[in-house]
Amino acid sequence: MNIRPETLQLYLVTERSLAAGRSLTDVVLAAVAGGVTIVQIREKAATTRAFIEQARALKTALNDSGVPLIVNDRVDVALAIGADGVHLGDDDMPCPEARRILGPTAIIGVSLAAAPGDGFADADYFAASPVFATDTKPDAGPALGLAGVAMLRRAVDRPLVAIGGIDQHNAARIIAAGADGIAVVSAIMAADDPTEAAAQLKTAVTRFS
């Protein structure tokens, strides 16, 4: 396991379109100041070169914080910038091939909507996705709900984060259901004060951890 459960406590997934004129790096650093423990850069529309440039800038900015940077989907981008790992969904590279390419020390996370079958032995953590309905990812499957989080908690022996429609009001229930942490996009990316938003989420998470 290349990641401790505590590192998943407050997991920020970037969404540049929500940054509202602010630089992605500025929003992320503000959120880290508020208590974000891990960052995933997600760029579904960017060219490879633009993705690399953005991810490298973010990695450089995060270096002093010790907060890991995970790349959504793109193993090539992760290799180019020396990211800490990748996060893989159903449409991305299969987990065993990503492990073979990235080596034993990379963090590999995998999104799950049901108990994992074969092929996930190489994952370091899992993400229950989506817990609630979300506007950020309209193509996500049906919501798992708190019962789904509890089911996955029993089904997997790895650190578990939950994502999808999580905010400061429901965060504590996610943790109570068995997740080690929460992943958010808009709750931080769209916040007027990302530091304050992150701090409130962190309080909700740690109160029940």
Place this chain on the structure above:
Amino acid sequence: MNIRPETLQLYLVTERSLAAGRSLTDVVLAAVAGGVTIVQIREKAATTRAFIEQARALKTALNDSGVPLIVNDRVDVALAIGADGVHLGDDDMPCPEARRILGPTAIIGVSLAAAPGDGFADADYFAASPVFATDTKPDAGPALGLAGVAMLRRAVDRPLVAIGGIDQHNAARIIAAGADGIAVVSAIMAADDPTEAAAQLKTAVTRFS
């Protein structure tokens, strides 16, 4: 140099939307039977997983032929399937980083619209792009023309292929201008008989080589 000039003689770039109900693999194998010397798989809209599956099927199909398979843009896909190399454009991973990730024996090709500056020492071949206007890639820059091919031939000391609007009628002039080969998309992918289309293009190229 990981590629000989002769290998660039007839370079097929795939475009699944032109396969008209035929499988990509079937069209490519038919074209190889007609004389295609190298294949590049290009998938700008596919998910990573779908791209890997398609590229792996094509690599398996091509194995017996000895025809190299190059992956457009995606170093991750190339690594996953054990492709022979990658082809990089302006929006893709910079050439030196691709070389560092893929190692010394991978074929790395780079598209050029002007004489290369620094940063291209790692390229094995260059593609003059676009030679003529083309409907296949409407976002390509202004056409280089035959004069542009001749200029690039003088400017670079690597194998040189030309792409963009090439068909059996203008192929010979591209070679006469100094290219080692021609790259085509629709001239083969959209042909009713890809074997015959490839054979005619091959004849046009080799007559002047």
